[in-house]
Amino acid sequence: MSPGRFLSAVRLQEAKRLLLSTSLSVTEISHKVGYSSVGTFSSRFKSSVGLSPSAYRELRGFAASIPVDIQRPATRSISVHGEVFQQDAGAGEGTVFVGLFPDTIPQGRPACCTVLERPGPFRLDNVPEGDWYLLAQSVVPGEEHVIGNAPPTVAAHGPITVRHGHIIGPLRIGLRPMRTLDPPVLLALLDVRRGALSAAAS
DNA sequence: TATCAAGTCCTAAGTATCCG
């Protein structure tokens, strides 16, 4: 990814931290992370995280749902399947978010996504045609709320070229701890995992 | 009703990236 996009992601990640750990106003935070226009900050934050800054703070970083990109027509016959596994012994055993994104950074609206209770097999159906990055994120159970202490484990694969009439896979992607130069995970994901698990249990 | 914080939309300008 370009330096500019990486820097933008780091600034929004810092804004997320400040929103949850301080009582600074959105305007103050937008200035602290380097934006001189709160309008730009707000629009950039919402398009990347999925929630506006104030909503993110109000919900404590939890999103009730992840809107998928409905601009792209889904193709019923196309599926992407495979397995998410732990690459490192210390990698997360928690719930796993798996999504297809147009870029190497998990932000904005995924083309489609699913939630796994733990690393294991996955399947994404009705995948739109296009070139996608398969990205996965896992957080250690019980540490979802901890800001900064529990960096998520991540996995990436791609780009994957999806064309009509093809079933993509099996793909194996390994979870490993985030590195310093990995792009930060900007989507507000955590409540989606909890919601998906409670729905599966009921 | 006035004020303020926050959000949305738009345009312009600067910057990055792509490609021949």
Add this chain to the structure above:
DNA sequence: CGGATACTTAGGACTTGATA
């Protein structure tokens, strides 16, 4: 390397909602 294109950001105008 340079032009074309896409992206990013700034900033203004306006709207919305909360509160005094």
